Amino acid sequence: MRSGVHRFPRQDRVVFGRPAASALVEEADRLGCSRLLLVCSPSARASSYVDKIAGALGDRLAGMHFEMLPHSPRECVIGAADAARAASADLIVAIGGGSVIDACKLAQQVLWLDLDREEDLDRLPKGIDPDRSADLANASGALVRSIAIPTTFSGAEFTSFAGVTVSSTRVKEVFDHPLQVPCTVILDPEATIGVPNWVLMSTGIRAVDHCVETFCSPASLPYADAMAVEALRILLETLPKLKAHPLDLNLRLQAQLAMWLAILGPSGGVPVGASHGIGRVLGGAFGVPHGRTSCMLLPSVLRWNAEANAERQRGLGERVGHPDRPLAQVLEELVEALEEPTRLRQAGLGESDLIELAERSVASGFLSGNPRPVRGTGDVMEILRLAW
CATH class of the missing domain: 3.40.50.1970 (Rossmann fold)
Incomplete structure (x- = not known):
């Protein structure tokens, strides 16, 4: 039960x-x-x-x-x-x-x-x-x-x-x-009008990250699941339109409302996974904006987690209109369509930085909520190589 x-x-x-x-x-x-x-x-x-x-x-x-x-x-x-x-x-x-x-x-x-x-x-x-x-x-x-x-x-x-x-x-x-x-x-x-478009697009993917890691969490909750599905549906539809029509205030409001729904899982106590966990370290230690950490990490984290929650990922994809393609692929294509970076090397990280990032991520304690247990630096390196 x-x-x-x-x-x-x-x-x-x-x-x-x-x-x-x-x-x-x-x-x-x-x-x-x-x-x-x-x-x-x-x-x-x-x-x-x-x-x-x-x-x-x-x-x-x-x-x-x-x-x-x-x-x-x-x-x-x-x-x-x-x-x-x-x-x-x-x-x-x-x-x-x-x-x-x-x-x-x-x-x-x-x-x-x-x-x-x-x-x-x-x-x-x-x-x-x-x-x-x-x-x-x-x-x-x-x-x-x-x-x-x-x-x-x-x-x-x-x-x-x-x-x-x-x-x-x-x-x-x-x-x-x-x-x-x-x-x-x-x-x-x-309020969003004066913000650079790349900031809006990348933080839009941050909201997508909240939806996905909430729904795919081992400790997900029914209320949060419903909010995540509806938010992700709106974001998948709205963000490309906003990219094409950046001055449309109604599209901006729709993205704001979806962002609100998306965060209701984490704000209600649902733990998030490695995309957020590694992303916090990538932001704090390497200065990468949080929206862009989600752009670069979320698809690879989904691929690495599929061993533990492939069915859950498929269920989310089906609910938002993508029953026949891996969720990681759908989201990676969304990031590319928004002209945001999908690879860690696009943020200026060298291969030598990956080890430091992995070690800091493990030490941070931010990875405990990931669906597939992260047992050490080697596991984080596997995710980072997928994102490299």
Whole structure:
């Protein structure tokens, strides 16, 4: 008999298909917040979209912070918390992709616990907390929460865990707390307009990765299965159309909605596999954008896992209209159609880098949820050679 537990994140609302400027004002009023800090990447300094949101806030705007870097370095987490303190902010608004949103998620804990140094993060528990049991017994600050306005399709805004990189070692750590999840997500398709097309396409494949590794997980859940199938169906149809018609706001919204459905498995406690596990290391240690790690790894991980879950892979392919071809082939062709890289060497990795990547991946502890057990560096090298 199948059994399991699906855990819902402590997220109040998802507002979609509306301009973020007006939606954010309404959410601030609903939450009783009057001092909002906007947090973005440096490239957003010249963004008319961010200016529009700032202007709509009026005297609710407490400050703007443009120092968030890729892969959420620890120093950016502390920097965002320091900016919130300096502005006396009672709400953090993350505008950006997964790196901005993850850093803001952990910055909340930094504020709650009154931490002020990168080393202080070592006091926090690491890893995903499946029981959402973390408490704030030691909290000394106000419970400042966040709202996310995502500009990509990575899905970080729907999870309670945050991936953060230690710059000195290039090791990515995961911090989880049930209240880290943004209390509100605003899906405004206009927010994605200024983002390079390759970022949208590759993070679209990241959403595909969430669907596939959720459905193919040995610990999959019925609710998550249904969401993954519907999300993958939409993404397979929408992403090529969006590639051809990049200014179509309805297509952008459809991709956003599919991204939301796609992440409901991981956010509900379904463990993901080696594509995500190796990808976290590939991003943190080698600087490869997370969307592109999925482009290069997912088909090869599926091929390596087929020994353990070929039937499950076939079942997913059948449900999304591809009953006669291997799922790995279908997805590899999708990546190629989006003109994204399918090989690790296209990211500039040399053969000598593969051993380091394999060793770091095994040491990371991120591979425990893979359908086919990963028993050591040799197994990871087999996957990497398939992806090379």
